[in-house]
Amino acid sequence: xxxxxxxxxxxxxxxxxxxxxxxxxxxxxxxxxxxxxxxxxxxxxxxxxxxxxxxxxxxxxxxxxxxxxxxxxxxxxxxxxxxxxxxxxxxxxxxxxx
Amino acid sequence: xxxxxxxxxxxxxxxxxxxxxxxxxxxxxxxxxxxxxxxxxxxxxxxxxxxxxxxxxxxxxxxxxxxxxxxxxxxxxxxxxxxxxxxxxxxxxxxxxxxxxxxxxxxxxxxxxxxxxxxxxxxxxxxxxxxxxxxxxxxxxxxxxxxxxxxxxxxxxxxxxxxxxxxxxxxxxxxxxxxxxxxxxxxxxxxxxxxxxxxxxxxxxxxxxxxxxxxxxxxxxxxxxxxxxxxxxxxxxxxxxxxxxxxxxxxxxxxxxxxxxxxxxxxxxxxxxxxxxxxxxxxxxxxxxxxxxxxxxxxxxxxxxxxxxxxxxxxxxxxxxxxxxx
Numbered sequence: 291x292x293x294x295x296x297x298x299x300x301x302x303x304x305x306x307x308x309x310x311x312x313x314x315x316x317x318x319x320x321x322x323x324x325x326x327x328x329x330x331x332x333x334x335x336x337x338x339x340x341x342x343x344x345x346x347x348x349x350x351x352x353x354x355x356x357x358x359x360x361x362x363x364x365x366x367x368x369x370x371x372x373x374x375x376x377x378x379x380x381x382x383x384x385x386x387x388x
Numbered sequence: 389x390x391x392x393x394x395x396x397x398x399x400x401x402x403x404x405x406x407x408x409x410x411x412x413x414x415x416x417x418x419x420x421x422x423x424x425x426x427x428x429x430x431x432x433x434x435x436x437x438x439x440x441x442x443x444x445x446x447x448x449x450x451x452x453x454x455x456x457x458x459x460x461x462x463x464x465x466x467x468x469x470x471x472x473x474x475x476x477x478x479x480x481x482x483x484x485x486x487x488x489x490x491x492x493x494x495x496x497x498x499x500x501x502x503x504x505x506x507x508x509x510x511x512x513x514x515x516x517x518x519x520x521x522x523x524x525x526x527x528x529x530x531x532x533x534x535x536x537x538x539x540x541x542x543x544x545x546x547x548x549x550x551x552x553x554x555x556x557x558x559x560x561x562x563x564x565x566x567x568x569x570x571x572x573x574x575x576x577x578x579x580x581x582x583x584x585x586x587x588x589x590x591x592x593x594x595x596x597x598x599x600x601x602x603x604x605x606x607x608x609x610x611x612x613x614x615x616x617x618x619x620x621x622x623x624x625x626x627x628x629x630x631x632x633x634x635x636x637x638x639x640x641x642x643x644x645x646x647x648x649x650x651x652x653x654x655x656x657x658x659x660x661x662x663x664x665x666x667x668x669x670x671x672x673x674x675x676x677x678x679x680x681x682x683x684x685x686x687x688x689x690x691x692x693x694x695x696x697x698x699x700x701x702x703x704x705x706x707x708x709x710x711x712x713x714x
Contacts (some may be wrong), residue, residue, distance in 0.1 A: 291623050291651030309687060312678035314665065326697035328687075329409060330665050340653035342611050343664035349699070375446050376455050377699050 292352065296359040297331045297341040300348065303358070303365050318348075321369065324376055349377055398479040399538035400517050403429045409536055418536060419475030419508070427530060434487060434530040438469035438510060440557060441525075442565045447662050447700065449562055451619070452527035458526055460495070460517040467565045471528060475508040478534075478546045484511060484534040494519035499532065505539065506546025509554040512561065520581075536565050563659065622650040627656075627670075632678045637685070645677055658695055661706040662699070685711050 297317070301308060306317035306328075314330035323332045329347025332339055345355040349372060363371075372378045399412045412418040420433060427434040431673050441458045442449045443466040450458055460466045476482060490497060498514040513532060517523045525531065578660030627645045632638065646657045647670050657664035658671035658681065665680045667673030688696065688704040696704065 311679070311683035311687070313676055314683060316683060318687070321697070324695055325688075325700045326696045327693055327699065328684070330642070330676070332666060332676065340651045340666045340668070342650035342653065343655045343657070343666045345655060346447070346664035351445065351664075374459065375448075376450055378697060380592075386498055 292341045292355060292359070294315050294332065294334070294339040294341055295337045295339060296330070296356070300344065300355070301329075304348075304368065305365075316372065319348075321372075321378055322368050324378075326372060349375060360387050399477070399536070399541075400575065401540045403431050404536045404538060408538075409433060412477075412536065417477040417480060419473070420567040421473045421475075422471065424472075429533065432533045432535050435484070435532040435534055436471040436528045436530050437525055438471040439527060440469055442557060444565050447699070448611070450555070457524045457526050459522045460515060461522050462517055462520050464709055465516050465565060466525075467512060467557055467561060468514075468525070468531070469555075469557060470511045470532065473504065473508070473510050474534075476503060476505060478505045478542050479539045481505055481537045481539065482507070483532045483537065484513075484532050487531055487533050490515070490531050493523055495523055497532065504541050504547035504549070506548075507552065509551055510556075512551075512554075512557055571610045580714075625670075627674055629658075629674065629678065632682055632711070633675075634678075634682055634714075636714055637682055638714050640710055640712055643710065645674055647673055659713045661710075663703065678682050681707065681711065 299305075301317035304317075304319045306319045308331075308372065309316040309318060311330075314332060317329050317331055318325055319327040327348055329344050342352065344351045348355055348358065348368070350358065350368075353370075354363060358368055369378065395521075397415075399408065399417050404412060408649035409418065409428065410619050413420060413423070424434075424436065427436065437452065437626045440449050440454045442453050443458060443460060444464045445459075452458055457467065458468075474482065484503060485499045486495065494517070496516040496518060498516075503511070511532070515523075515525075515531075527616060624646050627647050628642045629645050630639065643658055643660070646659060647656070648655050650666070653666055653668050654670050654673040655664055655666050656670075656677040658677065663677070663680060663684060665673065665676040672701050684703065686705040688700055688707065691700070693701070
């Protein structure tokens, strides 16, 4: 299960810009000035609140998303995976920028 | 003299050889477009991978002309189209199968059905990677081979099915691949591999074996129990979203939200735009999805278009078609 803690950690790891919205905080992930992904972080103080929707936002399956949250997959590896999936244009550089 | 003189000017009965395939094309009984001379084999033609690929581990169809390679992960499936558009006369049928290079790599292809007389269009084939390593395939790789057969006479009916004239995968076909939602089979496979080590150790050590048998038995019983109750809570349901509950925005049309149990709560997903959120209850998940649709619509609209990557650009285009100001 993916929790709010996982979501917050992934957002920090990918240098996401956190934008406060009506029912969520929106974690917006930029790469070289381009917005490439985003996901919602639910409001509430419960750190174990379910966030099993995060895989859709970061374009991975649930298992790999957990590995991303647990540091087995690095931010750089995630960028490479997004390139392979065509979600980052090939000409883009490999550093994540806020 | 052409190779088609028997059979009253039509392609001869039986499997056509290379010269007869060429002759059938010249005389308009067979179309292979674009034709690749290197694909013509002694009695078959090798079909190449087309531009659009859909793989269960990627969130959207992939344009292979822009991406160098499509990766089919272990125990994942991909829907591929042929580069060639085929056109068969009413006096011909085709039989298609995977090329041996595909089969040798442990890739299964959903081939077998006859290509009916009078068919025209591209072929769409699902590949399943049953190996434990990724399989890479590129645009224009030769991956299928097709035999052409001449018939003894013209059938009373020619093919007029739903695939007639089709050159691109349908939304239904794309969603069928994408909605597999990831590697369920892969997860099972990984779990099985993890079990192999302890099982081998148990056999060697002997004393561990009875305990593992008990563990396996209790796991099996738990799975059986879960399976029996699964339909009541595990099956995803489709909830039509008819309104956003907003003073400022309205939906142009109803949208299907897929609500699935997950980790003690629920996720709600609008697959067309790949937008998802969670909730402790089904109702909360739907409510959160509505809010997120509006939030994303406003947030993406506020971005300069040149700052949007491929997926946010696609999502914004869908949301603009879907949401209007009141």
